[in-house]
Amino acid sequence: MNQLSTSWGAYDLTRFPEDRRDPLRAWSAADAYLLRHLAGESEPAGEARDAAKPVDLSGTVAVVGDRWGALTTALAQHAPTLITDSFLAREATRANVARAGFAPDAVTLSTTGDAPPGRIDVLLVRVPKSLALLEDQLHRLAPALHAGTVVIGTGMVTEIHTSTLDLFDRIIGPTKTSLARQKARLIFSTPDPQRDAGPSPWPRSYVLDADSGVGSGLTVVNHAGVFCADRLDIGTRFLLRHLPTGTGAAHIVDLGCGNGVLGTAAAVADPEATVTFIDESYPAVASAKATFRANAADSTRAQFIAGDALSAAPTGSVDLVLNNPPFHSHQATSGATAWRMFNSARAALRPGGELWVVGNRHLGYHVKLQKLFGNAKVVAGDPKFVVLRAVKRDR
Numbered sequence: 001m002n003q004l005s006t007s008w009g010a011y012d013l014t015r016f017p018e019d020r021r022d023p024l025r026a027w028s029a030a031d032a033y034l035l036r037h038l039a040g041e042s043e044p045a046g047e048a049r050d051a052a053k054p055v056d057l058s059g060t061v062a063v064v065g066d067r068w069g070a071l072t073t074a075l076a077q078h079a080p081t082l083i084t085d086s087f088l089a090r091e092a093t094r095a096n097v098a099r100a101g102f103a104p105d106a107v108t109l110s111t112t113g114d115a116p117p118g119r120i121d122v123l124l125v126r127v128p129k130s131l132a133l134l135e136d137q138l139h140r141l142a143p144a145l146h147a148g149t150v151v152i153g154t155g156m157v158t159e160i161h162t163s164t165l166d167l168f169d170r171i172i173g174p175t176k177t178s179l180a181r182q183k184a185r186l187i188f189s190t191p192d193p194q195r196d197a198g199p200s201p202w203p204r205s206y207v208l209d210a211d212s213g214v215g216s217g218l219t220v221v222n223h224a225g226v227f228c229a230d231r232l233d234i235g236t237r238f239l240l241r242h243l244p245t246g247t248g249a250a251h252i253v254d255l256g257c258g259n260g261v262l263g264t265a266a267a268v269a270d271p272e273a274t275v276t277f278i279d280e281s282y283p284a285v286a287s288a289k290a291t292f293r294a295n296a297a298d299s300t301r302a303q304f305i306a307g308d309a310l311s312a313a314p315t316g317s318v319d320l321v322l323n324n325p326p327f328h329s330h331q332a333t334s335g336a337t338a339w340r341m342f343n344s345a346r347a348a349l350r351p352g353g354e355l356w357v358v359g360n361r362h363l364g365y366h367v368k369l370q371k372l373f374g375n376a377k378v379v380a381g382d383p384k385f386v387v388l389r390a391v392k393r394d395r
Helices: 029-039 070-074 087-099 131-144 162-171 234-240 261-269 282-295 336-348 365-373
Strands: 002-006 009-013 061-064 081-084 108-111 122-126 150-156 175-177 184-189 204-207 219-222 251-255 274-279 302-306 318-323 349-360 377-381 385-391
Touching: 002 029, 002 070, 009 070, 009 087, 029 070, 029 122, 029 150, 029 184, 061 131, 070 087, 081 087, 087 108, 122 131, 131 162, 150 162, 162 175, 162 184, 219 282, 234 261, 234 349, 234 385, 251 261, 251 336, 261 274, 261 282, 261 318, 274 282, 282 302, 318 336, 336 349, 336 365, 349 365, 365 385
Parallel strands: 061 081, 061 122, 081 108, 122 150, 251 274, 251 318, 274 302, 318 349
Antiparallel strands: 002 009, 150 184, 175 184, 204 219, 349 385, 377 385
């Protein structure tokens, strides 16, 4: 837990799921900079001032991409609407708002797939890592803006590029940036009601080629913000070439499903199987649903869940888990997500059930799987990737 001090109070914030051993804090200098600007706080003595007066927060406030709820929690007294692509971020926000003493309905928690507010008076954007996600969200939100809407983006200097500013300028209106403070920067965009950037180019789709193993010929649909949205990532392609088939009426889970191509390929290969697609990303779950429906006729064989790995799955309810785990949490490299996925997979698997994982060789997933399952077999490998199989044994 770490504390963020603001003009509205000091807030103890955590990520989700909460882990007191996690060294990564739940807010950044970019969040703090934006909150100072909103409060009209003076810049340090001797430096240029970016803010002259507080921003009027009495109207409809929308917060986009708040990573762990720092902005939403600090502004909870102004009844903001959080728009997030992340289940984990939403749950972190829920917990942080409650910890700060606010009622559950003090803020509105919505996702990138929900309809945005009809009118937005203050739009605050935490710049995401994905330019595609930013593009899609600005397209979706632009109709709710008016000439008097205050639009402010925030991010670390390393996250804000010319292409970032170009998106704000093209979709919203004239855009400029602040001075850098603690390696963070603000973006100021003035809505131009006459500006028409056209519709969002997302989602996009493509057909897998003959080099895609079991997935050859499948149509893949990607919403904005999904990993490798323009092409199949090479790790997934490698697992598709070695995907287990012949499972019969098995319950298969595509864990960290992304666009859902692994689970869809498994379902097409084994028509009696049922498949659960799980990801913490709402755009990923939407992509998986669209991919499955584009290729499999029987939609009753699949369910789509935004959640924290398999933490909510009943013990012993799964026969096969397919997993290409991420090893980044925003800008930070971390093995915590993979470890959480492996642990929850083991709990959900029935005795004899299998976890199949693809990953870069240097990540050493075999060590984690050996420790957790007591076994880890290399199914296939090349100079960069390895496919591992672990079997849940009775203990």
